[in-house]
Amino acid sequence: MRKLGVHTSIAGGLHRSVERAHALGCTTVQIFSHNPRGWAVKSISQEEAAIFKSMKTHFDVSPVYIHTSYLINMASRDSGLKKKSINLLVIEMDRADTMGADYVVLHPGSASGDDQYVSRSRAVNALNEVAAMGQWNAGLLIENTAGEKGDISSTIENLSDIINGVKESLIKGICIDTCHAFAAGYDIRNDKGIQNFSDKIEKYIGLDNVKLIHLNDSKGDIGSGVDRHEHIGIGQIGSKGLKIFICYSSFRNIPLILETPKKRESDDSHNLRKVRKMIRSLGD
Numbered sequence: 001m002r003k004l005g006v007h008t009s010i011a012g013g014l015h016r017s018v019e020r021a022h023a024l025g026c027t028t029v030q031i032f033s034h035n036p037r038g039w040a041v042k043s044i045s046q047e048e049a050a051i052f053k054s055m056k057t058h059f060d061v062s063p064v065y066i067h068t069s070y071l072i073n074m075a076s077r078d079s080g081l082k083k084k085s086i087n088l089l090v091i092e093m094d095r096a097d098t099m100g101a102d103y104v105v106l107h108p109g110s111a112s113g114d115d116q117y118v119s120r121s122r123a124v125n126a127l128n129e130v131a132a133m134g135q136w137n138a139g140l141l142i143e144n145t146a147g148e149k150g151d152i153s154s155t156i157e158n159l160s161d162i163i164n165g166v167k168e169s170l171i172k173g174i175c176i177d178t179c180h181a182f183a184a185g186y187d188i189r190n191d192k193g194i195q196n197f198s199d200k201i202e203k204y205i206g207l208d209n210v211k212l213i214h215l216n217d218s219k220g221d222i223g224s225g226v227d228r229h230e231h232i233g234i235g236q237i238g239s240k241g242l243k244i245f246i247c248y249s250s251f252r253n254i255p256l257i258l259e260t261p262k263k264r265e266s267d268d269s270h271n272l273r274k275v276r277k278m279i280r281s282l283g284d
């Protein structure tokens with residue numbers, strides 16, 4: 001069975017995220033392990049961790065992905081911000097291990113005003129500092145970004161440069177976001193475009209290293225560089241494109257997490273229903 005989930009809220013306790021995922025019929029989940037817009041992070045009690053783990057086992061929700069805070073910027077020029085980013089990423093990894101989460105997902109960072117090679121090597125150095133600060137069971141996944149100004153990770157080659165520069169023990173693979181890939185100029189709406197994209201991944205990173213797909217439609221057009229997610233099927237990629245993508249041989253066994261907009265209570269179940277229909281049409 002294809003692993004399918006959404007990003008759920010931890011309001012009311014960490015374990016509530018797993019309950020919410022289960023209630024939506026999900027078999028995998030992504031969460032923030034704390035408020036993603038604040039630097040201050042309260043530690044997880046043993047009791048909280050135990051409840052989270054037993055809930056995850058009880059409902060058989062796995063893998064569990066933790067999305068890192070939006071404040072982290074490994075490519076920052078500001079040494080204070082860089083230091084805080086390194087410390088917070090270490091905390092994210094520690095929390096993942098405490099909760100028994102499988103992966104931590106990171107946007108590698110951005111730094112407008114600098115050459116992207118300079119920014120990227122700064123991020124690589126910062127990630128190596130993190131790698132030197134511990135060993136974790138959870139694997140770090142770096143995510144492709146949409147190509148907004150200052151982005152250092154919108155192409156497969158960019159991701160490969162980061163992976164190759166960082167000590168092996170830390171980064172365990174990549175997360176592909178369909179909205180970001182499309183906004184960065186990859187035409188994933190048809191077989192030919194998806195094959196090109198898949199070939200690139202195989203050549204530079206290896207398809208085995210794709211550990212997660214963020215399945216989002218895109219408000220922005222192809223190559224727009226705009227990171228705005230849209231409901232499944234009503235964006236610029238469209239149902240047909242998303243369906244071809246998730247059913248493509250290279251990607252058909254990779255867990256899917258939706259990060260689609262949530263304005264109404266029914267939004268998640270509505271988007272999940274559309275994706276389930278796409279998966280069913282494949283016959284597994």
Ligand SMILES: [Zn+2]
Pocket residue numbers: 143177214259
């Ligand atoms: Zn994403």
Ligand SMILES: [Zn+2]
Pocket residue numbers: 177179180227228229
């Ligand atoms: Zn995004």
